[in-house]
Amino acid sequence: MITLLAGFSTAQNKDYKVVFDLTSKDSLNQQSLLHEMKLIKEGNPDAQVEAVIYGQGLGLIRKDLSSQSAEIQDLLSKKDVSIKVCALAMKRQNVDESQLLPGVQVVPDGIYEIISKQRDGWGYIKVAH
Amino acid sequence: MITLLAGFSTAQNKDYKVVFDLTSKDSLNQQSLLHEMKLIKEGNPDAQVEAVIYGQGLGLIRKDLSSQSAEIQDLLSKKDVSIKVCALAMKRQNVDESQLLPGVQVVPDGIYEIISKQRDGWGYIKVAH
């Protein structure tokens, strides 16, 4: 119990920039992604955190399918947090921009978005277990 | 239907270099890898795209096991596309070079191949869902 109540003692890390890659429909992966993003921002308010969603991950950010919309709205209300979805994956899966949760951004190519961030010095984390 | 027929409007991205990491025998992962490689080359003919296969992924590029040989031949006929397999994984799984689909290259150490590409500024994508 003591450990649970102890809170977060991590000092804020400098230059925390990370892009997450989600292609999973697995709810544990999807929840882990949101949980990690939240924890990072709690411990490091200046962190820049982005998730790129493509492949099987689109359910997380679809109005009709997401079980995490409240969590996502809360995350996206913070500065320097973004969730981006791949237009190629949307096209293939017949998903329209109107079907996305508010605040989710569309990028032309999810993989290019990820590797551009890597090239700009952002860390990369694949969400999978 | 309209979105399906609309084709790809993405302008070609500069300096598109990406190495994919496949260790999965899951057919969805294997098909996703080939699909992503194909899409990237369609949208960006000058892109450099490489897949490194090790671990449980070897079935994808074995003559006797692959269900994707036509797709792979088509991909490998394009410039700046390569599929490489780890010699250590082949050794461990008793796979001989003669068992590989034509055009698949053997590298001594798949992980070293991946991290060398990362060091050279290539983006990295783990294929998993």
Added chain:
Amino acid sequence: MITLLAGFSTAQNKDYKVVFDLTSKDSLNQQSLLHEMKLIKEGNPDAQVEAVIYGQGLGLIRKDLSSQSAEIQDLLSKKDVSIKVCALAMKRQNVDESQLLPGVQVVPDGIYEIISKQRDGWGYIKVAH
């Protein structure tokens, strides 16, 4: 048989630095991680190899749950090999430092550890299949 007996012919690679990301409780993933770390050190004694464990991966390095403790002890006896576990994940899962296998190090934030290594030029491999 000949291939099995042939041993490792890979010449040592220069500047082999790699951080592995494990969030999986899957035993195949956990064994693959240890196997890859071992192979790298056998072929490249000067390699720097680190694993960062968080999420669902903690069982691998818990005294009460790990089926790989002998393998881990052997790995950690080598120079430039480390296994680090995320304190945030330990806190969340009520795991105390006394429950960890000897030699496993605690880091305040596993994801920050990984992206710091990436920024320092280490290669990154997500363990998943």
